[in-house]
Amino acid sequence: MAFTRATGKHRGPSRMARRSAGIAGIATIATTGVIGTLASPALAADADAPSFEDTGLTQIVAADSLAATIDAQAAAQEREAAEAVERAKAEARAKAEAKRKAEARAKEVREAKERAAREAERKRLNSFQLPVAGSYVTTSYQAGGALWSSGSHSGVDFRAASGSRVVSVGSGTVVEAGWGGAYGNNIVIRMNDGTYTQYGHLSSIGVSVGQSVTPGQQIGLSGSTGNSTGPHLHFEARTTAEYGSDINPVAYLRARGVNV
Numbered sequence: 001m002a003f004t005r006a007t008g009k010h011r012g013p014s015r016m017a018r019r020s021a022g023i024a025g026i027a028t029i030a031t032t033g034v035i036g037t038l039a040s041p042a043l044a045a046d047a048d049a050p051s052f053e054d055t056g057l058t059q060i061v062a063a064d065s066l067a068a069t070i071d072a073q074a075a076a077q078e079r080e081a082a083e084a085v086e087r088a089k090a091e092a093r094a095k096a097e098a099k100r101k102a103e104a105r106a107k108e109v110r111e112a113k114e115r116a117a118r119e120a121e122r123k124r125l126n127s128f129q130l131p132v133a134g135s136y137v138t139t140s141y142q143a144g145g146a147l148w149s150s151g152s153h154s155g156v157d158f159r160a161a162s163g164s165r166v167v168s169v170g171s172g173t174v175v176e177a178g179w180g181g182a183y184g185n186n187i188v189i190r191m192n193d194g195t196y197t198q199y200g201h202l203s204s205i206g207v208s209v210g211q212s213v214t215p216g217q218q219i220g221l222s223g224s225t226g227n228s229t230g231p232h233l234h235f236e237a238r239t240t241a242e243y244g245s246d247i248n249p250v251a252y253l254r255a256r257g258v259n260v
Contacts, residue, residue, distance in 0.1 A: 135158040160232050178205070201222070201223055201228045237249040
């Protein structure tokens with residue numbers, strides 16, 4: 001029986017051929033991203049075939065992974081920075097709003113105080129009081145007797161020691177300030193409501209004609225000048241500045257809230 005020698009076409013692949021095929025396979029797998037199949041039977045069959053590390057692909061994949069991680073970290077940092085900026089803006093807006101509200105509230109409080117002060121001043125200017133603080137009437141209105149040229153008292157007398165403070169009973173303008181004959185040193189004031197008040201027998205005068213006065217403002221000191229039997233304040237309420245237009249001074253003051 002004759003035997004023939006095997007030809008080249010029936011031989012298995014040479015070591016070099018297997019080596020080239022293994023390298024090509026690794027390159028293909030790396031390109032498609034299927035890393036897990038690198039441990040193929042073809043590579044395991046030949047101990048002399050180059051390992052995966054020998055191709056340099058591990059370094060490439062690792063570099064790509066690191067770059068992706070860095071990109072992700074950078075993106076996260078950018079998001080955090082943007083969120084921090086938004087938080088800062090929100091805090092700034094909140095602070096600005098709080099400041100605006102506080103300023104608005106302060107303005108409201110200030111305006112309320114100003115309104116209250118104006119109202120209090122308005123009430124004060126429209127108020128009336130006694131011409132001598134804490135005093136009382138010693139001689140009534142229209143009392144008769146020889147002491148008065150008209151036969152009756154045209155006003156009331158308030159008890160007042162010499163030198164006592166005499167004040168305007170309300171707001172008005174001085175229309176007379178000087179010697180008034182039987183009234184001695186006297187002052188006549190046109191009140192803001194159109195009526196007139198007179199203050200007689202003063203020891204001194206502290207205002208001048210044309211001067212504006214307010215309730216409780218000192219206008220002079222009590223005395224006993226003119227036709228007087230002793231220190232006191234003669235007080236009259238009138239409808240005009242002239243003598244003879246007198247009205248009941250007690251009723252006048254009481255109608256304006258003064259306790260007489």
